[in-house]
Each structure stands twice: as C-alpha cells, then as structure tokens.
Amino acid sequence: MSLNYAKSLEAAIKYVEQLRSKGVKYLAVSRETLANLSSGPRKVNSEPQRTQSPSLTPVTSKAPPEANPVNPAPSASSSLFASEAPAKPIDAAAKAAAITDLRDRALVCQKCPHLVRSRKNVVFGVGDINSPLMFIGEAPGADEDIQGEPFVGKAGQLLTRIIQTMGFSRDTAYIANVLKCRPDTPGQTSGNRKPTLEEMKTCLPYLLAQIDLIKPKVIVALGATAMEGIFGRAVAITRERGRFQSFRDTPVMPTYHPSYLLRNQALSVKREVWEDMLQVLEKLNRPISDKQRSYFLKGT
Ligand code: URA
Ligand code: URA
Numbered sequence: 001m002s003l004n005y006a007k008s009l010e011a012a013i014k015y016v017e018q019l020r021s022k023g024v025k026y027l028a029v030s031r032e033t034l035a036n037l038s039s040g041p042r043k044v045n046s047e048p049q050r051t052q053s054p055s056l057t058p059v060t061s062k063a064p065p066e067a068n069p070v071n072p073a074p075s076a077s078s079s080l081f082a083s084e085a086p087a088k089p090i091d092a093a094a095k096a097a098a099i100t101d102l103r104d105r106a107l108v109c110q111k112c113p114h115l116v117r118s119r120k121n122v123v124f125g126v127g128d129i130n131s132p133l134m135f136i137g138e139a140p141g142a143d144e145d146i147q148g149e150p151f152v153g154k155a156g157q158l159l160t161r162i163i164q165t166m167g168f169s170r171d172t173a174y175i176a177n178v179l180k181c182r183p184d185t186p187g188q189t190s191g192n193r194k195p196t197l198e199e200m201k202t203c204l205p206y207l208l209a210q211i212d213l214i215k216p217k218v219i220v221a222l223g224a225t226a227m228e229g230i231f232g233r234a235v236a237i238t239r240e241r242g243r244f245q246s247f248r249d250t251p252v253m254p255t256y257h258p259s260y261l262l263r264n265q266a267l268s269v270k271r272e273v274w275e276d277m278l279q280v281l282e283k284l285n286r287p288i289s290d291k292q293r294s295y296f297l298k299g300t
Pocket of ligand 2: 222223224225237238255256257258260
C-alpha cells in the first residue's frame with residue numbers, strides 16, 4: 001500500500017471516528033468516493049492528500065426522520081449516496097458499466113474462504129438489468145455452480161416456466177440469489193445445504209448493489225431462506241407469502257421457492273404461487289388475460 005494512500009485512509013478513518021464520537025450516525029458518500037474506495041489504492045494515490053475528506057459528509061437531516069420533526073424527511077429523490085448533487089438517474093451505459101464492475105468484483109470475491117475453495121463459479125445474476133421484475137433465490141446449487149448462472153437446474157426450469165407464464169422471459173426479467181456461491185457440502189458427494197445467515201450476511205452487499213443499480217419495480221423473493229437473507233430475520237413463508245413488503249423502497253412479494261413446488265405438487269400450492277405472481281403483474285400494471293387469471297383453479 002502506498003504511503004499517501006495509507007495516510008489518506010488513516011485520516012479518513014480518524015475523521016469518521018470523530019464524527020461517530022459526536023453522535024453522527026449517517027454519512028453521505030458520493031458515488032465517486034465510493035467508487036474510489038472500492039477500487040483501492042491505485043486510482044486514488046495520485047490525488048492530493050487531505051487530512052479531512054470533504055466527500056464524507058455527515059447527514060444533517062438526521063435519519064430516521066421521525067427523530068427530528070423540525071427537519072423534514074429527506075425527499076424521495078435524495079439519497080444517502082448523493083451528498084453533492086441529488087441523485088439523478090444514471091444513464092444506461094453508466095448503469096451497465098457499474099453492473100459489470102460489480103460482477104467483476106463478485107467473481108473474484110474471497111470473503112468466504114470455505115466457499116472459495118469449493119466453488120466452481122461465482123453465480124452473479126442473469127437477465128435484463130433494466131427489467132422492472134427481479135427474482136431473488138437463496139443460493140446456487142450444483143448445476144448453477146457448474147454453469148455460473150442462477151436457476152438452471154430443475155427448480156430453475158420451473159421458475160423459467162413461471163416467468164414465461166407471466167409474459168416475461170429469462171432475458172426480460174432479472175434473476176439473482178442472496179448468496180453468490182454454492183454452499184459447500186464437505187464429505188458429501190451430492191445434495192445441497194441451506195446457506196447460513198452468516199454467509200448470506202457476508203454476501204448481501206452484492207445483492208444490495210444489484211438492487212440499487214437495477215432498481216426493479218417489483219422483487220419476488222423465492223422461499224423462506226431468500227426472505228431471511230434479504231430481511232435478516234426469521235421468516236415463516238406460509239404466513240408471509242402473498243403480501244407485499246418493502247425493501248429499499250421496492251415492493252417485495254414473498255412466495256414459495258420453486259423447489260418446494262417440485263416437492264409438493266398440490267394444485268392449491270401452485271395456485272398460491274400463481275396468485276402471488278398475479279399480484280406482481282398487477283403491481284407492474286401489466287394486462288392480465290382471462291387465461292392467466294384462471295391457471296391452477298379447480299376445473300380449469
Ligand atoms: N435455488 C436457488 O435458490 N437458486 C438457484 O440459483 C438455484 C436453485
Ligand atoms: N418452506 C420453505 O422453507 N420454503 C418454501 O418455499 C415453502 C415452504
């Protein structure tokens with residue numbers, strides 16, 4: 001690490017600690033600063049050294065808003081990541097570049113050494129980064145690990161059919177998982193295991209960045225484990241499915257995982273998932289045909 005970079009980093013850390021000791025809980029960080037921080041020393045060590053980084057700005061309109069009735073809540077267009085200028089929609093090319101950069105970093109991620117050792121591929125995500133519709137599963141299985149693409153095994157084929165029945169395709173929706181590496185199964189030659197909360201928490205920043213860049217209109221969370229990874233709490237999926245929740249200002253529809261549908265062939269369960277998807281289509285203002293409305297109803 002270069003001396004300049006190390007000094008800048010030390011000064012920035014000191015500054016942030018000072019702020020924290022004053023009770024500052026939220027920092028606004030510009031996109032540029034974030035990009036510099038995440039790209040390491042090479043890109044920033046030629047910058048003039050500063051003892052105090054002006055691009056790390058304490059947020060003065062104290063969040064959460066209800067704690068400070070004098071200051072109005074930040075407007076919907078303001079963001080913690082936009083200190084100098086209000087966030088404006090980044091253009092398509094910049095968005096594609098940011099996703100590529102994120103993918104490149106995920107593909108060489110070493111945060112979970114046990115998964116690095118066992119994985120064949122990091123499974124980042126697939127589909128249209130401008131899609132209004134994003135599906136989130138829990139973690140890659142064996143097939144996904146081999147192909148480097150989410151939901152390509154048996155459960156994936158069922159998910160693909162659900163997506164198509166909704167009038168989308170794998171190319172017009174976006175599909176990702178909470179955990180980007182296949183959970184290892186030491187001593188086993190087959191089978192999968194659930195990702196741990198710890199693994200999902202470690203990997204979550206990649207998913208959060210995907211969501212923030214893609215900005216889907218609706219997210220479908222597939223199964224209890226995906227919900228637990230996203231929201232960081234225990235989830236009873238039979239109780240929570242079918243009702244929208246909000247995550248990072250985006251409606252999330254929890255539903256059953258397609259592998260649960262494969263294990264439980266009851267028409268009533270298929271209909272439940274389908275009703276959840278009909279709600280998603282309504283939220284997206286998509287026209288719904290009579291045929292679509294009546295799938296998996298008894299006698300049809
Ligand atoms: N199950 C998941 O949750 N994700 C995949 O990618 C495949 C199966
Ligand atoms: N139980 C789960 O854990 N997931 C499902 O999708 C359905 C039942």
